[in-house]
Each structure stands twice: as structure tokens, then as C-alpha cells.
Amino acid sequence: MWLYGCWLKRPSETYHLDSQTFLEKEVFRSYYCNRVPVSKVLGKCVVLSVKDYFEMQPEGFKPADVYVCESRYVGSGARSFKIKIWTLPQSPVKLVPREVPLPVVRVPSMFAKPDLDKASFSHANPGSFEDKEREDVPMEINEAEPGCQYFEQLCYNNMWFKLGDCVYIQSDGLSKPRVARIEKLWLQNGATFFFGPIFIHPEETEHEPTKMFNKREVFLSHLEETLPMTCVLGKCMVSSFKEYLSCRPTEYTEEDILLCESSYIETEKQVKKLEGLKRFSYSAKVVEDEIYYFRKLYVPPEEASLFFFSPVTHSMPQMQSSRSSDMDMMPYTEEDSGPPPVGRRVMELLRDLYVSVMSHQNKKCRCYSDFLAEIPAVDPAAPEKPPLNFEIIRMNLERGRYRRLDVFQEHMFEVLKRARRLHRTDSKIFEDAEELQFFLIKTRDELCKNGEILMSTALRYTLKHLQSDVDLEKREKIPREIEEDKKKAKEKREKNKGS
Known part of the structure; x- marks a missing residue:
């Protein structure tokens, strides 16, 4: 047995502007008609015209099963038109007056939720997202230590790590945890270790009290250490100056995006421009970061050294990017709340x-x-x-x-x-x-x-x-x-x- 009729669409099934509002329980009549087997039917509902919905109610139906239709949806060009004449077949359902007429309430589009701006994209809460399926990816390296199995990608403590990832590590006696970069990752005797360079914060360097630093700036130190994964506090991203201005990985919060454009030479107490960090070529099974590129460059604010507390205002030079020829080169101003909300x-x-x-x-x-x-x-x-x-x-x-x-x-x-x-x-x-x-x-x-x-x-x-x-x-x-x-x-x- 089959049923034949006109299909109606919920607002979420239509193409519309974020600013558009809808009646509560609103549906749109489409031009599409089709038949479906009776076995597909989940239950009965009632669709009332906008003229009847607020004053009348159908007998024998729960409020959740009653919908209102005001417009016809065309689809192409995201167009909808108010229905002037109600042409749906007469329903045998009896309508009775509501004790209290319903208020006319319009709700925003499901795609214009304000909490999207504040959505958390932390690696610490992966269960709230539809995540990419991953697997441990072993690898062979030259001069491998006996008894060690090396990996390109590995799960530890319900978090996934790959070569090139950066992590916060336990740092006793410091106001901020140091940052390490994973350049080797292996298992040995049931324990997980990694090796890589250490990044330090401006307050760990010797500098003039009047020196300005970029917000969330770190410096590549001369230290390279082998550390157990038990010392890892969380994940972060260390970006070059060019990357920091032009793009963001999509799965990190802005607070976990750090900037590194220099190395700190401890013996000379000097800062030297960094040519770049080691890049990795991954096999097909490794899940790479997705990168969102800004339409215009973000110029990060500078902060005074912790050794100097007077407010100082400096300007950042604009930086030419070869990423896109039509990129708007006007920098973000201080009135902007920061770089664009990449997650949203x-x-x-x-x-x-x-x-x-x-x-x-x-x-x-x-x-x-x-x-x-x-x-x-x-x-x-x-x-x-x-x-x-x-x-x-x-x-x-x-x-x-x-x-x-x-x-x-x-x-x-x-x-x-x-x-x-x-x-x-x-x-x-x-x-x-x-x-x-x-x-x-x-x-x-x-x-x-x-x-x-x-x-x-x-x-x-x-x-x-x-x-x-x-x-x-x-x-x-x-x-x-x-x-x-x-x-x-x-x-x-x-x-x-x-x-």
C-alpha cells in the first residue's frame, strides 16, 4: 500500500539567510509530490494554515504534532512566497477554538545560533564532536633504539598525537607551562615517550624592560629533550609569523595558538630570527590538520614585557602574503575582538x-x-x-x-x-x-x-x-x-x- 501527496519542508531543510526568522512549528509547502509506502509512516500530524493555527486546534492531536504553514518554498534562489489561497485538500480533522489564542512568536534560523561564536573546540572534549576516525600509524626510522616502536600517529590518554604536534608540558617553578614539539614518538616497555625541541616564554629570556612582544609569543630554545607522555598537559599549535597572520587550524581554540618567529640563544642572551621549523610528510593514514585562511590578515597586538608595566603602543608592519592575490591587506584593528572565529x-x-x-x-x-x-x-x-x-x-x-x-x-x-x-x-x-x-x-x-x-x-x-x-x-x-x-x-x- 502506498500514500501519495505533497511534501512539506522544515526551515532547516530550506536555503535561507541567517537573519531570517520563522514561526514556531512552521513548515513550507513545496512543489514536489511523491508516493511513499505506508510502512514508512511513523505517525500522524496536522498542518494548519496560518489563518487557523493561532485561533484553532485539531481535536485528538498533541501540540507537538501540530504545524503551521504560511508560505510556499520554491528553492531556487532561496525564495518563498506567502500562500494567498489555501489549496490543500480539506482535512476530516475537526478544529475547535483554543481556550487562549497562541502568541505569534518568531524564532531565529537554526544556523544563526549566538552560541556558535563561543563554541569550544578544545581537544580536551572530543566527545562533543563528530571526529575523524584515526588509527595508530607505526613507522620505521634510521638509527632506531632497540626495543622501541616508533609512530607517525598515536593515541595516548584518549588524545591523538602526530609528528609535528606541539604540547604543553609540566614546568615546575614557571608561571606558564613550557611548550614542546613532537618530532619523534615511540613506545618502549609499555611506556610512551616523545623527543623534540622546547619553546620558552618571553619572561624566561633576558631582555630590555621596554621590549615589546607579540601576544602569545614563544621562542625556540636550544633545549631538545626526551620526555614521557605523562608530562603532557594538553595540545597547542606553534605557528610561524606568516601563518599566525593568515590562517588557523580548525580544531584549536585561539588561546592555544602560539606565535614563534625567533629562537633564543642562551649563551649569547640574544634573539635570532627563525628560518622555520622542521616539516613532516605524512603517510595516507595520518589525519592532517584542516586550515582556515583569513580573508584579511590579522595583526596581533603587542604586549609589554612583564619587567615593564607602563602601557606602550606600537604598530605592527603589514606583511605581504602570497597565499591569495585578492586577500584584503587591511589589518584587523584593536576594535576587532581578535582573529575571525574560525570554528563558527x-x-x-x-x-x-x-x-x-x-x-x-x-x-x-x-x-x-x-x-x-x-x-x-x-x-x-x-x-x-x-x-x-x-x-x-x-x-x-x-x-x-x-x-x-x-x-x-x-x-x-x-x-x-x-x-x-x-x-x-x-x-x-x-x-x-x-x-x-x-x-x-x-x-x-x-x-x-x-x-x-x-x-x-x-x-x-x-x-x-x-x-x-x-x-x-x-x-x-x-x-x-x-x-x-x-x-x-x-x-x-x-x-x-x-x-
Whole structure:
């Protein structure tokens, strides 16, 4: 048994401006009509016109199951129009007057939550995010110590570390913990160790009392130490001057982004410009940081030495960046609250990508995602995996659980690939899933400007990879489908002969 009718969309399923507001319990009527099997029905609800909703209520329905419709959603161009004449079929549900009319309350878009600006992106609370799956990545090195197993990437105390990461370490007698960089990482006799250089804070150097320092500046010292991982207090990022002005890793708080442009020579009591830190080339299994690039350079404020307490104002020179030719070179002023909120910017980018994909329509104003609403959340081929569908992805976006493009992309791809795997190559769902994944990749590259705004390993998967994967899927499925068609045709002929 099937049901046929018009689909309605929640505000979160429409493309709209962040500033737009909606009625509580509002839905939008779309132009799309389709049939669904009765087995998909979860329960009954009622949609009332805006003229009836505030004064009347349906008998026998809970308030949570009553929605209001005021507009028709077109989709292309993020347009919606007020419904002048209510054309939905007359419902047999009886409406009775409310004892107290409902107040007209409008709520902001789910994508304009104020707490996104204050969202925490700390490595100490990874459970609040949809994180990238990782694994220990062993490696071989020259001149390895006997009994030691070295790693490119390793989990310790529920935190993931890789070569090149920086960490706060226990530092007795100092006001701030020192910082170390992991350049070797290994297991020995059940204990975890790392080796790397140590960074010190300005107050640990000898300098003139009037000297100014950049905020969160550290200096590379001559010390290189082997330390147990038990002394690690948390993770941070040490950036070069150029990187500090132009970009941020997406998974660190601003308080954990440090600046290093000089080394401190203890024997000479002098500061020397740093050419750069050692860079690492990772194998494919290592999860690299995603980097967000600012539209305009951020000039960090300078602070007076702790040896001098009078306020002094100095200006920072602008720095030319070769990252993007159209970057706005006007620096951030002191009125700015600091560099852009990278976490919120990434969430907004992922939100825009999701809404663009879900609103993608054909020439007949049918959303390609409509047929895919039937895709099961639990994968029949892997029932042990957590449920995942477009609605779950939408909820993760709404709750701010995505902070990496590659994780969001993997989730979207998983749903689209499952749709193709569970349906024939000549089905509408297979074609729509292919079109949506094509559109997702194209829109992703436009929003990220091919890495000029957001650099991620997710960008390595291109339209050519998609075409190759879809061709492979078809080569595997079409022969089986031909055999199925022959079998059904034979059964039909035999049935006709018997009748």
C-alpha cells in the first residue's frame, strides 16, 4: 500500500539567510509530490494554515504534532512566497477554538545560533564532536633504539598525537607551562615517550624592560629533550609569523595558538630570527590538520614585557602574503575582538554546503534529495555501524558537532553511496544520488575556493574520482541487473503460459 501527496519542508531543510526568522512549528509547502509506502509512516500530524493555527486546534492531536504553514518554498534562489489561497485538500480533522489564542512568536534560523561564536573546540572534549576516525600509524626510522616502536600517529590518554604536534608540558617553578614539539614518538616497555625541541616564554629570556612582544609569543630554545607522555598537559599549535597572520587550524581554540618567529640563544642572551621549523610528510593514514585562511590578515597586538608595566603602543608592519592575490591587506584593528572565529566560520561553510546540496533542484523544481529520504539510516550491509542519514547529518549541523570538512564529507558520501548500492543503476534514486554527489563536490570547491579559504584532505577527492567510482559501481551492478531482468522475464512467461 502506498500514500501519495505533497511534501512539506522544515526551515532547516530550506536555503535561507541567517537573519531570517520563522514561526514556531512552521513548515513550507513545496512543489514536489511523491508516493511513499505506508510502512514508512511513523505517525500522524496536522498542518494548519496560518489563518487557523493561532485561533484553532485539531481535536485528538498533541501540540507537538501540530504545524503551521504560511508560505510556499520554491528553492531556487532561496525564495518563498506567502500562500494567498489555501489549496490543500480539506482535512476530516475537526478544529475547535483554543481556550487562549497562541502568541505569534518568531524564532531565529537554526544556523544563526549566538552560541556558535563561543563554541569550544578544545581537544580536551572530543566527545562533543563528530571526529575523524584515526588509527595508530607505526613507522620505521634510521638509527632506531632497540626495543622501541616508533609512530607517525598515536593515541595516548584518549588524545591523538602526530609528528609535528606541539604540547604543553609540566614546568615546575614557571608561571606558564613550557611548550614542546613532537618530532619523534615511540613506545618502549609499555611506556610512551616523545623527543623534540622546547619553546620558552618571553619572561624566561633576558631582555630590555621596554621590549615589546607579540601576544602569545614563544621562542625556540636550544633545549631538545626526551620526555614521557605523562608530562603532557594538553595540545597547542606553534605557528610561524606568516601563518599566525593568515590562517588557523580548525580544531584549536585561539588561546592555544602560539606565535614563534625567533629562537633564543642562551649563551649569547640574544634573539635570532627563525628560518622555520622542521616539516613532516605524512603517510595516507595520518589525519592532517584542516586550515582556515583569513580573508584579511590579522595583526596581533603587542604586549609589554612583564619587567615593564607602563602601557606602550606600537604598530605592527603589514606583511605581504602570497597565499591569495585578492586577500584584503587591511589589518584587523584593536576594535576587532581578535582573529575571525574560525570554528563558527567552518560551521557556516558546512551549513551552506549542506543546504545547497539539499536544495539542489532539476528544471521541474524537484529537489534531488527528495527521493533519498527513503534511504534507511541503518546500513543493511553493516548493521553494527551507527545510524546515518540526511536527517542525522542535519541534526549534527544544528548542534555544531562538525568541525572538519572531511568528516562531514564522509558522512554525506556514505549516505549517497548507500543509496546507489541499494538501488538499481536505472532507478531515479541512483541517478539522484550521483547528481547530488557531483553537485556536492562542485559546491565544496567553490565554497573552499579550491583550498584558498579552507585547506582539507577532503579536497583531494575530485569529480574524476567520483566518475571513476560510479563507473565501477555500474560495471559491478549492471551484469547482475541484466540477469535479474532475464529471470523475471522468464518467470513472467512461465506464469502466462500456466494461466
